[in-house]
Amino acid sequence: YTSERYPQVQRDTKFKRLNEDDISHFNSILSKDQILHATPDNPLIIYNEDWMKKYKGQSSLVLKPKTTTQVSQILAYCNKVQLAMVPQGGNTGLVGGSVPVFDEIILSLSNMNNxxxxxxxxxxxxxxxxxxxxxxxxxxxxxxxxxxxxxxxxxxxxxxxxxxxxxxxxxxxxxxxxxxxxxxxxxxxxxxxxxxxxxxxxxxxxxxxxxxxxxxxxxxxxxxxxxxxxxxxKPKANNVAFLAVDSFSNVLEVFKRAKGELNEILSAFEFMDSTAEKLTEKYLPDLPFPLESDQEGNEPSFYVLIETSGSNKEHDDNKLESFLEKVMESELIVDGTIAQDETELTNLWNWREMIPESTQMNGGVYKYDVSLPLPDLYSLVEATNERLKKFNLMSETESSKPVIAAVGFGHIGDGNLHLNIAVREYNKEVEKVLEPFIYEFVSSKNGSISAEHGLGFQKKNYIKYSKNDNEIQIMKDIKREFDPNGILNPYKCV
Ligand code: FAD
The missing domain is CATH 3.30.465.10 (Uridine Diphospho-n-acetylenolpyruvylglucosamine Reductase; domain 3)
Structure with a gap:
């Protein structure tokens, strides 16, 4: 059970191994169609493997209760006999929290959908x-x-x-x-x-x-x-503008002005670097990129997606147009477009929303979701690129190099950067170059090593970069109070 993938962690021997008595007990709580067993032909891969295909457990049992009472009966039993369990929703989590590490039972909530x-x-x-x-x-x-x-x-x-x-x-x-x-x-x-x-x-x-x-x-x-x-x-009016910006400092200035000028109707302010969009162009070959390169063929360094949502279309249109005129006059943006209808609006959003898929499509992706003070936000992407080059691990074209590109995008409005490292395959050498370097960098800027994805399995051992000893201790105390036997999602978070 010491998975080759996880040499750093051993299966906790206090947890019981699933046997026929347990299965009989679950059969008394759930109907047959609510219990999935792994077989040699069907190792329950969609439940055992995460979205990034980076983390893979070895569970042989998925339970799919339909009622809260069934969940309660399952947990009471698992707690009594010390069977470890992973709660699973849509299995889209990005820190390896939603899949087992070893043989934990998977409790899927997908049948509770009313x-x-x-x-x-x-x-x-x-x-x-x-x-x-x-x-x-x-x-x-x-x-x-x-x-x-x-x-x-x-x-x-x-x-x-x-x-x-x-x-x-x-x-x-x-x-x-x-x-x-x-x-x-x-x-x-x-x-x-x-x-x-x-x-x-x-x-x-x-x-x-x-x-x-x-x-x-x-x-x-x-x-x-x-x-x-x-x-x-529901907002009665939605607008989306997609802008090209030459430098990260200008991205921040556009953001500052958007907050002031668009104020109550500003509903999203997303940024992405040109490398992220180059990968997305490959992922969306049938969708023309909304902006063109300049006459010399130069790509702008960054793109920004601004969304407004309000209650009066004319008012919102006027506000957005006036804002765009001003940032254009101040030479803060070099190009831009506004969606003219619902289809264009969806297409523009695709250039932001499809980045995660496009960074993952060539084999794998190392994902770092961090909070940083805004002026420092992009410096982590630059530092990571330099480091990968220094170790000679990155090339867009040479297939012998494990890394294809390191890209940055995210929710500027929330100080949240997504640093994605697109790889041809998961590789220990790359991991050693990235970690703990990235966590040390974030900590040195007083950021958080997890803005929104959580700690899961990926960041459990790095929590000290964002929380002090007393904070970690109180988290452990809370865990012990609620789950004294530690059966829920072991080896994760804290
Ligand atoms: P899972 O992945 O199944 O589980 C996630 C964690 O929650 C696990 O630890 C699991 O044990 C636990 N869990 C799940 N359900 C329950 C439950 N009912 N009770 C107790 N514990 C439970 N996240 C963001 O914050 N912002 C984004 O913009 C964002 N974009 C994403 C885009 C893509 C393409 C993908 C794949 C993921 C993105 N995520 C984003 C990650 C995000 O964490 C998840 O998408 C989502 O929040 C997880 O929901 P899920 O139902 O898939 O949970």
Whole structure:
């Protein structure tokens, strides 16, 4: 069980190995179609392997409960006999948190996919944890509302998964964190106890707000089975502009001006470097790039996607046009385009949302999702590029080099950089060059080694770069209090 991939960690011998008695017990709780067994022909790869194909577990059992009571019965049993378990939503997490490390049972929430209620007056949606984000979006959209969160994985990730990772995403700048918009949760603790607080209240200061602990807990404290979330009124007007910018300092200046000029209607401010867009052009060969190179054929260094969402189209159009004229006059941008209809709007978003797929398509991708002070944000990409060149590990064309490119993009509005290193294959030499270098760099700038993806398995051992000893100790104490046997998502997070 000491996987070759994970020489740094041993299977914890306190955990029981699954046997026929356990299977019989699960058969008494769930129907046959809710239990998946690994076979030589079907090693349950879609559950055992993560989205990046970087982390792979060896679980032989997936349980798919349909009710909170079933989740509770499963957990009470696993806790009693010490069977380790990984909660899994859409399996789109990017830090190896959603798949087993060894033989942990996988508890998939995908069968818990009912909308429980929607209040058209307050906009509060209550749903099961396994509802796919896109389905929740479509449901509330028909009722004139939007989920206050959007991300590229929306077609697969689940409401419980986004809560468990405290996902940030593309509209954080407008709607803020899930710590604000989640109003209540239903959670099953490792001992099987159901904590029900599916409230609709925006204000509730009756002591500790315990649900906050589960937002971002990465499946280590309890299983989220229900989510109550405040949705926002659907904007009546949406605009998207795609701009070319020559330097990172100008990206920041455009951002500063956008905040001031577009103010309440600014709903996204994303940036990407030209290398990220070159990879995306290969991934989207049928979609013409929205901007052209200049007359000498020079590529601008950066692109910016600005979205506005408001309630009055004419007002928003005027604001955006006036803003664009000013940044153009100040020579802060070198080119730009505005979407003229829904199709163009979707196409422009594709140039941002397809970057993760395009960096992964040639074999693999090392992903670093970090927070940095804005002036330092891009310096990490530059430093990483220099380092990969110094170690002679990178070439776009030479197939003998493991790294294809190191690109930067992300949510400028939130100080959140995604540094993606596209590789031909996962490679220990590359890993040694990247880590702990990247974490040391982020720490030296007082940033965070995880802005929104969490710690999972990837960053568990690097937490010290973002939290001090006392903070780490209190996290361990909280974990022990909720999960004294440590059965939930072991080897991850803390
Ligand atoms: P999973 O991947 O299944 O699980 C993630 C973690 O949560 C695991 O530790 C798991 O054990 C735990 N978990 C899942 N469900 C539950 C539950 N019901 N109860 C308890 N624990 C649970 N993230 C961002 O923040 N912003 C982005 O912009 C963003 N963009 C992305 C784009 C792409 C293309 C991809 C693939 C991922 C992106 N992500 C982004 C990563 C993000 O963390 C996930 O997409 C999402 O939040 C995870 O949801 P999931 O249902 O897939 O959870």
């Amino acid at each position: 909308i429980r209620s929607f209040d058209e007056l307050t906009g509060v949606l209550k749903c099961d944890a396994g509802v796919i984000l896109q389905n929740a979006m479509d449901y509330v959209s028909d009722k004139g509302h939007v989920i206050p969160l959007d991300l590229g994985a929306k077609g697969s990730c689940q409401m419980g998964g986004v809560v468990a990772t405290n996902a940030g995403g593309l509209r954080f700048i407008k709607y803020g964190s899930l710590h604000g918009s989640v109003l209540g949760l239903e959670v099953v603790l490792p001992n099987g106890q159901i904590l029900n607080s599916m409230k609709s209240l925006r204000k509730d200061n009756t002591g500790y707000d315990w649900k906050q602990l589960f937002i971002g807990s990465e499946g280590t404290l309890g299983i989220v089975t229900g989510v109550s979330i405040l949705t926002a009124p």
